[in-house]
Amino acid sequence: MSSEPTSTTEEPHSTSEPTPPKTLKEYALRDPSAAICCVARLTVIVFTLSTVIPIFVSVITSYKVALQASLIVFSTRLAERRRRQQVSFFSRQFLTFMFAEDSGHYLFYCGFYYQYYPTPFILIPLVIYAVIQSSKYLYNAREFLSLGIQSFVIATYQKVAASQDSLYRFVAASEIFLMIIVFLNTTLFGGGLLAPFFHYFFLKWRYSSSRNKYVKLVFYELRMTAQMLTQRPSCPVFIRNITTRIIDSLSYLAPTEQPQTTQQ
Known part of the structure; x- marks a missing residue:
């Protein structure tokens, strides 16, 4: 039974890496x-x-x-x-x-x-x-x-x-x-x-x-900050009500989260 001859030597071009650039143009x-x-x-x-x-x-x-x-x-x-x-x-x-x-x-x-x-x-x-x-x-x-x-x-x-x-x-x-x-x-x-x-x-x-992720993150941080400030006793009631309505409106306009499905 004969087998194909195998070579133990590798040709230089098969493992040679690209020449590193020497100038900004290259x-x-x-x-x-x-x-x-x-x-x-x-x-x-x-x-x-x-x-x-x-x-x-x-x-x-x-x-x-x-x-x-x-x-x-x-x-x-x-x-x-x-x-x-x-x-x-x-x-x-x-x-x-x-x-x-x-x-x-x-x-x-x-x-x-x-x-x-x-x-x-x-x-x-x-x-x-x-x-x-x-x-x-x-x-x-x-x-x-x-x-x-x-x-x-x-x-x-x-x-x-x-x-x-x-x-x-x-x-x-x-x-x-x-x-x-x-x-x-x-x-x-x-x-x-x-x-x-x-x-x-x-x-x-x-x-x-x-x-x-940053737009969603900043929106969340702004919402938490606004809610924290309006919950203070010193905050006027009308400002608290306006802020709550704005937050509710923005939450309504925000895109709904799509449930992630796992592929098996």
Whole structure:
């Protein structure tokens, strides 16, 4: 009986690992989409600052450029997630997929508020996400940066990483309180009539997100804080009644929890 000869030697190319990048360009070309997102996020940061201190261009232009850069980021991330989960673009499942994805939420967010009156508060969630993700990318690429920039990147990354949970909570709080700003802008200054309705649905998507717990967590903390303050004897009765009605109304409007089924 004959058997196939087995070789104990391995060919070099079968176990060889990719050559480590030697320059920032080579590092970026390893993952072009991540590099594009990093550049877009840095653009968001620069032009968000420009809406507060308009050095380069006008506030309106800075606002729109920041949203355009954010659209690039979230559309790229959504496309990556779609390919990873093998969701067909021309299918009913794709729409469900978009409403379930955090990137899909913010894709709608940027698209809707692009035509809205320039409000720097709208850019707060976008710029915080940009700082968190760009600092992580630049930290991983720090060896290809100059010493001065490298020190700044390391210090920024360490501060962001240490306070990341607080930053995500702040993003969630800004998403929630933006509803109040949008409502006041609509009722007092004649802002877009559709804005409060859109932001309500946006908050429903964020509240129901399976990957982002912070909106639900901040809502719960705000509710507990309000109830604790109104239960004090010094709190006027009419304020307690108004607060209770607001909490009951928000609880009624909140998405219902879907029971989780276990697959066997």
